[in-house]
Amino acid sequence: MRLEFQDVIDRYLLNQMSEDERMAFEEKCASNSELHEQLEHTRNVKCIVSDRSKMLEKFRQWDDEYEEEKKVSAHKKRVSLYWASGAAAAVVVGCFLFPAVNNSELGSMGNGSLNQETAQLGGHVIGSNDTLNRTEETTNRLLAKNDIMGGEGNNDSQIREEQLLYFGKDTIKTHKSDRKEELEEELKGIETEINKISEKMRGLRQQLNSEGISQEVYMSMVDLFGYQKDELNWRRLQILLNLNQRNEAMALLDKMRHNEGQYKTKADSLYKATLNHE
Amino acid sequence: MSIFRISPKRYTDAEYVEGVYRNDPTMGHELYNLCKRYYDKNFHKPNIGSEGGKDILQSSLLALWDNIRSKKLYVEDGLLKGKDGNPFTCSITTYFISIAHNQYLEWIRKNPIVPPIKLEKIPEGFSEGDDIEFFVDDDETLRKRKILSYRINHMTKQCSKILTLFYYEEKDYDEIMVLLPTFQSKDAIKTAKYKCLKRLRESVIGTCY
Numbered sequence: 001m002r003l004e005f006q007d008v009i010d011r012y013l014l015n016q017m018s019e020d021e022r023m024a025f026e027e028k029c030a031s032n033s034e035l036h037e038q039l040e041h042t043r044n045v046k047c048i049v050s051d052r053s054k055m056l057e058k059f060r061q062w063d064d065e066y067e068e069e070k071k072v073s074a075h076k077k078r079v080s081l082y083w084a085s086g087a088a089a090a091v092v093v094g095c096f097l098f099p100a101v102n103n104s105e106l107g108s109m110g111n112g113s114l115n116q117e118t119a120q121l122g123g124h125v126i127g128s129n130d131t132l133n134r135t136e137e138t139t140n141r142l143l144a145k146n147d148i149m150g151g152e153g154n155n156d157s158q159i160r161e162e163q164l165l166y167f168g169k170d171t172i173k174t175h176k177s178d179r180k181e182e183l184e185e186e187l188k189g190i191e192t193e194i195n196k197i198s199e200k201m202r203g204l205r206q207q208l209n210s211e212g213i214s215q216e217v218y219m220s221m222v223d224l225f226g227y228q229k230d231e232l233n234w235r236r237l238q239i240l241l242n243l244n245q246r247n248e249a250m251a252l253l254d255k256m257r258h259n260e261g262q263y264k265t266k267a268d269s270l271y272k273a274t275l276n277h278e
Numbered sequence: 279m280s281i282f283r284i285s286p287k288r289y290t291d292a293e294y295v296e297g298v299y300r301n302d303p304t305m306g307h308e309l310y311n312l313c314k315r316y317y318d319k320n321f322h323k324p325n326i327g328s329e330g331g332k333d334i335l336q337s338s339l340l341a342l343w344d345n346i347r348s349k350k351l352y353v354e355d356g357l358l359k360g361k362d363g364n365p366f367t368c369s370i371t372t373y374f375i376s377i378a379h380n381q382y383l384e385w386i387r388k389n390p391i392v393p394p395i396k397l398e399k400i401p402e403g404f405s406e407g408d409d410i411e412f413f414v415d416d417d418e419t420l421r422k423r424k425i426l427s428y429r430i431n432h433m434t435k436q437c438s439k440i441l442t443l444f445y446y447e448e449k450d451y452d453e454i455m456v457l458l459p460t461f462q463s464k465d466a467i468k469t470a471k472y473k474c475l476k477r478l479r480e481s482v483i484g485t486c487y
Binding site: 001003006007013040041044045046047049050052053054055056062063065066068126257278 | 293303306307310311314336340344393421423426427430431441442444446447448462468469472475476477479482
């Protein structure tokens with residue numbers, strides 16, 4: 001091999017020669033075996049190096065996709081774990097709630113426990129004092145109402161429509177004036193909590209940008225905060241409906257049905273059913 | 279889209295090999311994922327670090343792809359076969375790990391962090407882990423290509439960079455000087471490149487004759 005041959009060989013292989021130059025070089029190669037051999041060797045090296053580099057690029061791309069898929073898979077597993085935990089918790093609460101609701105005196109002013117509150121709301125849904133005597137029917141409506149309000153009840157759309165009719169007819173009456181104040185107070189509290197969570201999420205974003213936390217931690221926290229926000233918004237919706245703030249409730253439903261969250265589908269169904277009813 | 283993925287989709291070993299041989303990008307990708315998963319799970323060597331692990335994985339994958347494309351393992355009548363046309367007796371992942379093991383020995387030889395492996399009865403120009411039989415080929419041109427391919431996969435990082443930048447990325451000497459600041463002049467790069475080419479040629483000739 002000769003160093004002085006290498007420049008002209010490289011120009012030939014990299015197509016940097018004019019047509020005349022190429023022809024002249026090929027003629028020279030045909031008559032010079034040493035030049036020809038060096039050309040063939042360089043051509044083989046060029047071919048193998050190019051091939052190898054293309055393979056390595058592919059491997060790098062596949063590696064990035066592999067790592068990305070691993071992250072997404074881990075994230076999905078976390079989300080499914082939250083769903084499973086939430087469903088399990090709902091089943092456990094439901095197991096306690098169902099007998100309690102069955103046994104409670106409807107419409108009574110209890111000690112503010114969940115089953116008492118649900119009973120009161122059930123009475124309000126009916127919209128008439130006469131229905132306080134129809135225990136079984138009211139209990140069924142309560143259970144069906146729980147479905148639309150986030151419980152694990154029957155998804156029968158007929159029952160849902162019937163409830164919405166009641167929502168629509170309602171003039172929600174509170175037995176006590178301070179009940180309404182309680183709900184309004186709770187509503188304010190929820191709005192404050194939601195604002196706090198939004199602030200925390202902004203803080204997280206900053207930490208991620210400044211590389212204070214990893215992408216994985218960021219995604220986990222975002223999931224958790226998102227979940228908490230959904231829960232609070234759903235409770236907020238319940239209160240707005242009970243306070244007869246229909247415009248605010250519909251605006252919130254519209255927002256929830258467009259956001260990816262655990263209540264997206266329910267919000268969408270309720271929104272559409274409400275519009276149909278109107 | 280399924281949240282729950284019980285196990286990754288699998289193909290037969292013959293399908294992987296046939297796909298890579300035909301340059302099917304989907305099968306290439308699937309085989310890559312299979313080998314990487316297997317490697318991450320099963321290949322643990324002490325003291326090579328994450329960079330060493332990545333180097334070995336990369337060179338093992340290149341070797342596997344080379345072996346498939348040079349028909350060292352191939353598919354005939356739906357059956358995976360190895361040298362001498364005999365049916366392949368192990369899985370593709372086991373084969374891949376055996377390549378990785380050889381690449382690990384080669385890596386240790388170049389990066390002695392453990393006591394060097396004793397070389398016994400190794401022919402001139404080879405080291406332990408080289409598969410000499412791989413270079414046997416009736417076609418001399420093909421044999422030379424195989425040897426050259428092997429040597430290129432095992433050349434120094436500097437040679438690899440220079441040749442890749444010049445012949446694959448088609449960068450000129452000015453650009454290469456910026457990317458490889460250890461070189462002070464274009465002539466220095468030219469000379470280094472020439473030496474890399476010369477070394478490769480000599481190693482091919484030394485192996486063949």
